[in-house]
Amino acid sequence: DAGVIQSPRHEVTEMGQEVTLRCKPISGHDYLFWYRQTMMRGLELLIYFNNNVPIDDSGMPEDRFSAKMPNASFSTLKIQPSEPRDSAVYFCASRPPGTGARNTIYFGEGSWLTVV
Amino acid sequence: GENVEQHPSTLSVQEGDSAVIKCTYSDSASNYFPWYKQELGKGPQLIIDIRSNVGEKKDQRIAVTLNKTAKHFSLHITETQPEDSAVYFCAASPSSYKLIFGSGTRLLVRP
Numbered sequence: 168d169a170g171v172i173q174s175p176r177h178e179v180t181e182m183g184q185e186v187t188l189r190c191k192p193i194s195g196h197d198y199l200f201w202y203r204q205t206m207m208r209g210l211e212l213l214i215y216f217n218n219n220v221p222i223d224d225s226g227m228p229e230d231r232f233s234a235k236m237p238n239a240s241f242s243t244l245k246i247q248p249s250e251p252r253d254s255a256v257y258f259c260a261s262r263p264p265g266t267g268a269r270n271t272i273y274f275g276e277g278s279w280l281t282v283v
Numbered sequence: 284g285e286n287v288e289q290h291p292s293t294l295s296v297q298e299g300d301s302a303v304i305k306c307t308y309s310d311s312a313s314n315y316f317p318w319y320k321q322e323l324g325k326g327p328q329l330i331i332d333i334r335s336n337v338g339e340k341k342d343q344r345i346a347v348t349l350n351k352t353a354k355h356f357s358l359h360i361t362e363t364q365p366e367d368s369a370v371y372f373c374a375a376s377p378s379s380y381k382l383i384f385g386s387g388t389r390l391l392v393r394p
Contacts, residue, residue: 210384274326
């Protein structure tokens with residue numbers, strides 16, 4: 168399996184621009200997570216989906232952030248407009264189905280975002 | 284909600300020595316505790332995990348212990364090697380669908 172695939176790997180953008188990060192979860196996984204990693208706050212859960220439906224978006228920092236999952240193999244995280252404080256590594260992760268199964272979450276390689 | 288504290292934030296050991304990283308959690312409902320290793324420029328990768336009905340688990344040079352009463356769990360790496368150098372994260376799962384991560388430990392193994 169190719170694992171969780173994220174794009175772009177690196178993005179440098181100017182303040183005020185729209186940023187779209189993309190994710191392809193592992194085939195067959197029905198949970199998808201978006202995390203943000205910064206030095207100050209560590210790994211923070213932004214939002215997660217189950218069967219393409221957003222379940223908990225309480226970690227989304229503000230209305231400038233939005234996430235969608237139009238189908239089981241694709242998700243986007245959008246920031247509009249972007250600000251320098253959004254600079255971070257954004258990770259997508261997925262988890263296999265099953266109640267009581269191991270809660271193993273598999274991470275992608277991350278999208279390194281710099282807003283200047 | 285769940286809160287996970289991790290110590291130390293940095294750890295430097297001589298090659299061949301052991302390394303221990305400790306975490307505490309707050310939510311007694313948490314029942315799954317994975318450990319992730321993150322190398323530079325990469326995403327976190329699961330290295331070992333433990334469920335709440337088990338007190339200890341071992342996989343070659345890596346072991347994890349869990350004390351549910353005290354709400355703490357630890358990662359033990361024996362016979363450390365330079366390739367063990369990375370950032371290690373503990374996590375606790377207050378539900379089947381969420382992981383709350385500790386702040387990470389940067390481990391440096393000196394050759």
